[in-house]
Amino acid sequence: MSDTADQGGERSARERLGERRAVAQREARRILSRPGARGTLRERLALLQETAPQVYDLDEPADLYGNGVVEALEAKVAGLLGMDAAAFFPTGTMAQQVALRCWAGRTGSPTVAVHPLAHPEMYERHAFSQVSGLRPVHPTSEPRLPTADEVRDLDEPFGALMLELPLRDAGFVLPTWEELTAVVEAARERDAVVHFDGARLWESTVALGRPLDEIAGLADSVYVSFYKSLDGFGGAALAGPRTLVEEARAWRHRYGGTVFQQFPTVLSALAGLERELPRLPEYVAHARVVAAALREGFAEAGVAWARVHPGVPHTHEFQVWLPYDAPTLSEAAVRQAEETGTLLFASGWDARGPGLACTEVSVRAAGLEWTDGDVKEALAEFVARLIGTVSA
Numbered sequence: 001m002s003d004t005a006d007q008g009g010e011r012s013a014r015e016r017l018g019e020r021r022a023v024a025q026r027e028a029r030r031i032l033s034r035p036g037a038r039g040t041l042r043e044r045l046a047l048l049q050e051t052a053p054q055v056y057d058l059d060e061p062a063d064l065y066g067n068g069v070v071e072a073l074e075a076k077v078a079g080l081l082g083m084d085a086a087a088f089f090p091t092g093t094m095a096q097q098v099a100l101r102c103w104a105g106r107t108g109s110p111t112v113a114v115h116p117l118a119h120p121e122m123y124e125r126h127a128f129s130q131v132s133g134l135r136p137v138h139p140t141s142e143p144r145l146p147t148a149d150e151v152r153d154l155d156e157p158f159g160a161l162m163l164e165l166p167l168r169d170a171g172f173v174l175p176t177w178e179e180l181t182a183v184v185e186a187a188r189e190r191d192a193v194v195h196f197d198g199a200r201l202w203e204s205t206v207a208l209g210r211p212l213d214e215i216a217g218l219a220d221s222v223y224v225s226f227y228k229s230l231d232g233f234g235g236a237a238l239a240g241p242r243t244l245v246e247e248a249r250a251w252r253h254r255y256g257g258t259v260f261q262q263f264p265t266v267l268s269a270l271a272g273l274e275r276e277l278p279r280l281p282e283y284v285a286h287a288r289v290v291a292a293a294l295r296e297g298f299a300e301a302g303v304a305w306a307r308v309h310p311g312v313p314h315t316h317e318f319q320v321w322l323p324y325d326a327p328t329l330s331e332a333a334v335r336q337a338e339e340t341g342t343l344l345f346a347s348g349w350d351a352r353g354p355g356l357a358c359t360e361v362s363v364r365a366a367g368l369e370w371t372d373g374d375v376k377e378a379l380a381e382f383v384a385r386l387i388g389t390v391s392a
Contacts, residue, residue: 017330021348024337030378031343032290032367036231044233048264051271063263066249073266074237076273081222082213083239087248088266090257092199092236093124095223097132098251099238100160103193103221104134105247109159111135113187115146117169118162119197143170148182152189161187164197165204165215166315172200172360174207174314184218194218199225199236200315203280207314220244226265229280229316230272233265279365283316286370287363291318293375294361300376301383317362324386326350326357332386333359336378339385344378 025031025038036044052058056069063070070088078086089095096119104110112128114121116138120128128134139146139154145167163183166172175183187194196219198204201212208215216222221240226232238248252258291308298306307321322329326349337343349357370378 013327017327017334018348020334020338021330021346024334024343025346027341028337028343028346029341030366030370030374031346032370033346033362033364034366035362035364037227048233048268048271051275052267055270055274056267063261063266065258065260066262069263069266069270073269076270077224077237078239080212080273081216081224081239083216083222084242085245086237086239087245087252088262089236089238089252090234090259090262090265092119092197092223092225093127094252094255094257095236095238095248096120096162096195096197097127097134098248098255098257099195099221099223099240099244100128100134100162101132102244102247102251103160103195106244107159107191107193109157111137111156111158112160112162113137113139113146113151113154113158113192114162115139115164115167115170116141117143117167118164119168119199120162122169143167144173145170145175145179146183147179148186151183151186154190158190158192160193160195161190162195162197163219164199165201166207168200168317171309171319172313172315172317173310174204177208177210180208180215181218193220195220196222198222199228200317202229202277203284203315206281206284226269226272230269230276232268232272235262235265235269280316282368283363283365284313286368287313287316287318287361289372290361290363290367290370290375293372294320294379296372297376297379298383301380303383316364317360319358320345320361321352321356321358323356324390325355328389329357329359329386332382332389335385335389336382340381342378342381344375344382 061068074086074088100112110133112134114136128136137158139150166174184194201224205212223236223238226235291313295308305323309319329349333345345359347360349359352358
């Protein structure tokens with residue numbers, strides 16, 4: 001068989017496994033997180049129809065190019081974050097490019113200090129440099145947020161420091177409040193502004209021990225997402241000083257982000273702020289119960305090596321690492337769901353080295369009913385299928 005044919009076969013196998021996982025996510029009777037994005041169009045529209053009248057007067061005129069309900073959402077976000085103003089954006093990628101290019105114009109520097117695992121560096125196809133003329137530099141390569149000393153010692157000037165809170169690809173990790181304030185102060189000493197990538201800032205209040213407005217108040221500007229934790233249809237907001245937000249609106253228009261009508265997405269964001277935001281601390285608390293049960297369960301199941309990271313989750317999401325290849329782990333997880341109706345590891349497994357893979361675990365409303373005993377029982381069933389897959 002040729003290399004090309006073999007690669008095509010591998011792609012087909014991955015695609016088939018992905019399709020099975022998607023079915024398992026929809027049909028599993030027991031799952032730790034059932035995000036709305038996995039639902040059908042009918043389910044998504046039904047939920048919006050149910051919740052929208054609770055968050056906005058539906059007899060008001062529909063929005064046109066950002067007025068009406070869009071302005072209501074912007075005002076609510078600005079209030080929650082304690083900022084002067086906020087602007088709605090269709091995507092976080094656009095919001096952060098606009099924010100940082102606006103700051104570059106003010107500071108005179110296109111250089112942005114950012115972690116190499118941050119979203120713009122990992123998932124945006126070098127948009128900072130290719131689209132917005134920005135130049136990323138990395139204060140650290142460690143799988144955590146940079147320290148104050150690393151910011152002070154960065155060997156070239158920068159106009160903005162961008163901090164992703166929490167840093168997803170390092171395990172949804174956060175600094176302590178004292179570490180965060182020290183890092184911000186170090187950036188100020190370098191005459192740099194501070195921008196928070198707060199896509200998941202909503203759930204960071206538990207670990208940081210501060211309310212949203214106090215956390216956001218450390219930064220000069222903040223971006224938040226409406227779908228990652230709040231289960232909205234999409235969308236983002238950029239909050240900060242009024243003059244910055246006004247300039248951001250102009251750049252939003254230039255980037256093609258001033259959309260004719262956005263009320264379905266905006267209403268879903270308002271619903272998420274009403275329904276999901278108050279529950280996030282509960283999800284964080286229960287994620288710690290699940291993580292502890294997984295650690296104990298791996299030991300009881302006789303798994304030679306396993307890591308739950310962080311050991312005590314900082315948010316309602318965390319990583320699990322196991323010394324097996326990703327396809328084997330994915331097959332065991334999906335097979336468990338197909339055979340038992342329980343999907344313990346709902347996300348895909350990513351290869352992180354020879355014979356080593358990692359997955360993300362998220363705990364939301366569906367997971368609150370799981371006891372530590374439920375987690376251990378499900379883990380034992382998963383490990384049995386994992387051993388069976390390896391032996392096959």
